[in-house]
Amino acid sequence: MKKESTVESSITPEKLFWENEVKSNHLMCSVLLLFWGLWLTLGLFSVLHIFWLDFKSFMTFFGLTTALIAPAIAISLYYKGEKRWIKTMLTFVFLICVGIFDTYLGYNLKLMLVVPMFVSVRYYSKRLTWSVCIASFIVMFFSCILNTIFGEVDLNMIDVLSEVTLLPNVDPREIILAEGYDEAKLVWSQLQFGFLPEALVLILLTIMCVKIASRSQNLVVQQAQIAAKTAQLETELNLASSIQSGLLPNIFPPFPDRHEFDIFASMKPAKEIGGDFYDFFMIDDNHLALVMADVSGKGVPAALFMMISKALLKTQAQNGHSPAEVLAKVNNQLCENNSAEMFVTVWLGIYEITTGKLVAANAGHEYPAIRRANGEFELFKDKHGFVVAGMENTKYKDYELELHVGDSLFVYTDGLPEATNSNEEQFGYDRMITALNSNPSADMKGLLSTVHTHVDAFVNGANQFDDLTMLAFQRRI
DSSP states (O other), X not given: OOOOOOOOTTOOHHHHHHHHHHHHHHHHHHHHHHHHHHHHHXXXXXXXXXXXXXXXXHHHXXXXXXHHHHXXXXXXXXXXXXXXXXXXXXXXXXXXXXXXXXXXXXXOXXXXXXXXXXXXXXXXXXXXXXXXXXXXXXXXXXXXXXXXXXXXXXXXXXXXXXHHHHOTTSOHHHHHHSTTOOHHHHHHHHIIIIIHHHHHHHHHHHHHHHHHHHHHHHHHHHHHHHHHHHHHHHHHHHHHHHHHHHHSOOOSSSOTTOOSEEEEEEEEOOSSOOOEEEEEEEEETTEEEEEEEEESSOHHHHHHHHHHHHHHHHHHHHTTOOHHHHHHHHHHHHHTTOTTOOOEEEEEEEEETTTOEEEEEEESOOOOEEEOTTSOEEEOOOOEEOOBTSSTTOOOOOEEEEOOTTOEEEEXXXXXXXXXXXXXXXXXHHHHHHHHTSOTTOOHHHHHHHHHHHHHHHHTTOOOSSOEEEEEEEEOO
């Protein structure tokens, strides 16, 4: 049996959008801090005379930017970014700061306005992205005009009078600064050859960002839907796992009034529902049935096949048949309508309490291990028959063992010898026998605990792909 980690069933698109918005608010604060750091860097470069900036005007614009950024970040941190209006505040504060920055330096930095637009994509909001685009146009427009009036003019973007072409030896800057030059035309040229191309780029970027935001939004919705389906499926799997575990004997000692024997069994699940199972039950007052089985495959189909197999084995055994007869009858029953072509390996033993005689049959299962009193565990290579549900009318053979007082029997599924460490090395039969013999004085519960300890130390946390199922039996009287 395997079990996987659960996924919160409360995952919804709204919850994912909100968690993303809070993270995006933190990102926007980081962008604002970086922008503020850019101002500090300019001031430092000016102090080091890497380039010159007017200190008075620098402090004016820097102070204005700081007065916008500091409260915005403080408010966001105070509310931990968990208010709906914070994203709008942070985004538009950055837009205004970029406009101030561009007006002050005058080097056509208006395309920095695409930064908040790209950040707005993180909010998965088409509405916010278009709003940022419109606000960017407004900021860019006024920045362009103020930059032309108070700052420097980018001559590469301006169609400076036709005289420039007619008088190639004349510096265009002289024409612009010449007394009587039409400043209105200068502003219009700046808008025509500066603002409009940048605005066109901004529109194209906006369309791209809106498409990204829309696609991201759809992906979040799909993620939430998948998560909800996964949560529902895992809830059902966990319920199936609980039902499956409840079908196995799990109260020990199982027969408190019977002191003739000691029995203990365990199943350590891997990752999901599987097909391993064990069983033991009294056929009558003098006969105890022991079952260890492993269904092919994993998941829900294997679990269903396991429950059917377990019920059929118990029914046929309680009808008084020998182990070989039980396996033959169950084999034919399972072969009917077995369109999935699943099968199960089974070791079945019927123990006679008064005499210690054990009659068993093996249908393609692992070899049992036997320890004689005061001896050590050894593999008992019994006769193997074909797997159950593999082929109709398969015949199986019984064999007999006599268990003396103090003798022990150990049966298991292939999850034990095939337990694998991170080096893809299997636990193997030799290590299994060593583990079984490492604590000879232990009772059956202690014996399985010892084996588990050895396996855990060997795999050292490596993922396992099969269940670890074991059963130990000892004759006491």
